[in-house]
Amino acid sequence: MTKRVHVETRINGREVDFLCEPGQSLLEVLRDQLHLTGAKEGCNNGNCGACTVILDGRIVDSCLVLAPEVEGREVTTIEGLAGPEHLHPLQQQFLEHAALQCGICTPGLIMAAKGLLDQNPAPTEEEIRLWLAGNLCRCTGYDKIIRAVQAAAQQMEARV
Amino acid sequence: MGQAKQYLRPSSIDEAVRALAAANGGGRALAGGTDIIVDVREGRRQVDLLVDLKAIPELTAIDVDGAGGARIGAATPCYRIAEDTRLRRAYPGLVDAASLIGGVQIQSRASLGGNICTSSPAADSAPILIALGATCVIAGPTGERRLPVEQFFTGPRQNVLQDGEIVVAIELPPPVPRSGSAYLRFIPRNEMDIAVVGAGVWIRLDGETIAEARVGLGAVAPTPLLVVEAGRALAGKPATRETFEAAAEAARAAAKPISDMRGSDRQRIHLAGVITRRAIETAVQRARESQS
Ligand SMILES: Cc1cc2nc3c(=O)[nH]c(=O)nc-3n(C[C@H](O)[C@H](O)[C@H](O)COP(=O)(O)OP(=O)(O)OC[C@H]3O[C@@H](n4cnc5c(N)ncnc54)[C@H](O)[C@@H]3O)c2cc1C
Ligand code: FES
Ligand code: FES
Numbered sequence: 154m155t156k157r158v159h160v161e162t163r164i165n166g167r168e169v170d171f172l173c174e175p176g177q178s179l180l181e182v183l184r185d186q187l188h189l190t191g192a193k194e195g196c197n198n199g200n201c202g203a204c205t206v207i208l209d210g211r212i213v214d215s216c217l218v219l220a221p222e223v224e225g226r227e228v229t230t231i232e233g234l235a236g237p238e239h240l241h242p243l244q245q246q247f248l249e250h251a252a253l254q255c256g257i258c259t260p261g262l263i264m265a266a267k268g269l270l271d272q273n274p275a276p277t278e279e280e281i282r283l284w285l286a287g288n289l290c291r292c293t294g295y296d297k298i299i300r301a302v303q304a305a306a307q308q309m310e311a312r313v
Numbered sequence: 314m315g316q317a318k319q320y321l322r323p324s325s326i327d328e329a330v331r332a333l334a335a336a337n338g339g340g341r342a343l344a345g346g347t348d349i350i351v352d353v354r355e356g357r358r359q360v361d362l363l364v365d366l367k368a369i370p371e372l373t374a375i376d377v378d379g380a381g382g383a384r385i386g387a388a389t390p391c392y393r394i395a396e397d398t399r400l401r402r403a404y405p406g407l408v409d410a411a412s413l414i415g416g417v418q419i420q421s422r423a424s425l426g427g428n429i430c431t432s433s434p435a436a437d438s439a440p441i442l443i444a445l446g447a448t449c450v451i452a453g454p455t456g457e458r459r460l461p462v463e464q465f466f467t468g469p470r471q472n473v474l475q476d477g478e479i480v481v482a483i484e485l486p487p488p489v490p491r492s493g494s495a496y497l498r499f500i501p502r503n504e505m506d507i508a509v510v511g512a513g514v515w516i517r518l519d520g521e522t523i524a525e526a527r528v529g530l531g532a533v534a535p536t537p538l539l540v541v542e543a544g545r546a547l548a549g550k551p552a553t554r555e556t557f558e559a560a561a562e563a564a565r566a567a568a569k570p571i572s573d574m575r576g577s578d579r580q581r582i583h584l585a586g587v588i589t590r591r592a593i594e595t596a597v598q599r600a601r602e603s604q605s
Contacts, residue, residue, distance in 0.1 A: 155318040155319065156319070158320060174316060175319050176316030176317035176320065176353065177316065198351045198354070198355070199347055199351060199415075199418070202416070205418055211392070213418050213421045213422055214418045217347055217418075217419075217422065218346065219317075219320060219343070219346065219350065219365075221320045221322070221365075222322075224322075265417065265418070268417065269417075284417055286416045286417075287415065287416025287417055287419065
């Protein structure tokens with residue numbers, strides 16, 4: 154048995170601490186220990202983006218982050234997006250544009266899109282497609298996803 | 314499924330080197346983890362101890378000093394290199410390569426140190442680092458040493474690092490007036506794939522004559538290559554299509570590729586010429602436009 158590591162971090166704005174194996178991924182800890190099952194395991198090797206979360210303001214594949222690495226840092230997962238009353242505009246627009254079918258790629262795509270809109274509130278279609286190149290969707294053909302992100306960007310712009 | 318048994322996050326180079334040296338071959342450095350975490354998980358590498366380099370300030374610092382060149386901490390994530398306007402101005406070819414490594418999620422983590430230490434023949438940063446005349450700064454149990462990047466690789470996935478040694482930084486020589494650089498790769502898709510051929514070029518103009526040039530090639534041999542003959546074919550010649558073709562021919566001659574699922578050897582040799590010529594054209598254009 155390996156010695157477990159104690160990690161203190163912030164997840165979705167709340168102080169969280171957990172014990173993990175030194176070599177365990179952030180994705181495993183989120184899903185199996187913290188019961189935050191929004192981030193999905195697709196490929197488990199950095200290719201599909203289904204496990205995307207935001208770490209200190211940057212999108213990362215949580216399957217390629219070791220859980221002990223998030224000590225003292227700030228993690229946002231899909232569970233952290235919706236307010237108590239309303240869905241986040243990205244969630245709302247993914248629903249309205251039917252930008253999902255099986256849904257396994259959706260949390261990762263929404264987190265990746267949030268990472269984009271946080272730094273570029275009015276991206277072009279090309280910027281959106283390039284930014285989302287690390288997220289695979291086997292169902293939708295991407296077009297509806299792009300429309301949903303554009304609509305969310307407009308909704309968020311209109312609000313400020 | 315494999316997993317490392319121990320994780321350490323030292324705050325100094327000394328501490329990292331000592332921990333790795335004490336692990337008797339069972340330790341590895343961890344930078345962005347985009348190669349090593351997968352290699353350990355999929356059982357390609359057995360690792361007892363992972364030593365996270367990202368809390369060591371020098372390993373994630375970018376220093377650009379006009380006269381003295383630039384020093385990039387080996388564990389600095391690619392997005393910081395891609396977004397650095399000083400680096401873009403002085404070493405545009407390096408920014409080309411750093412922007413190509415993976416999608417945004419990978420860019421948040423992947424480092425130059427990790428890219429060269431994995432030592433894939435197709436590592437995107439290698440050809441341009443070679444072309445730019447970059448040096449690896451290596452720290453180990455017996456002190457520090459420096460090595461030109463083209464001497465770092467010894468075979469597919471092999472390099473000169475000894476037990477306990479880490480790459481601390483990549484150093485780039487100061488930019489000179491009327492110089493330009495470019496990195497270009499050929500991949501089967503538009504984004505997110507591994508180079509079938511990659512070419513890095515650095516060039517200095519004197520009027521419309523190429524005064525000096527260096528060409529690096531990736532994915533066409535067991536290690537990334539410095540193609541001395543291609544540089545020689547350019548130096549002292551007018552910056553014309555004919556000259557570029559001669560250098561492309563030298564690149565084709567230097568290519569000793571394998572065939573795999575991404576491309577046959579014949580295709581790679583052909584592409585080595587095409588990609589080299591296009592990278593030269595871009596580097597020359599940038600040299601013409603360079604302010605200093
Ligand atoms: C989806 C995906 C896409 C990718 N696309 C590309 C691409 O387009 N082009 C490309 O070239 N690569 C690509 N890669 C491979 C990888 O991202 C790069 O090689 C990256 O630069 C590795 O850096 P890292 O910091 O993540 O390294 P790590 O995984 O942290 O380390 C890699 C290796 O180097 C060692 N190491 C790391 N830093 C040091 C150091 N400072 N001193 C000594 N040893 C060290 C580690 O022990 C390990 O063996 C891709 C990977 C994925 C998962
Ligand atoms: S599960 Fe992490 S990228 Fe696919
Ligand atoms: S909705 Fe099924 S993978 Fe995207």
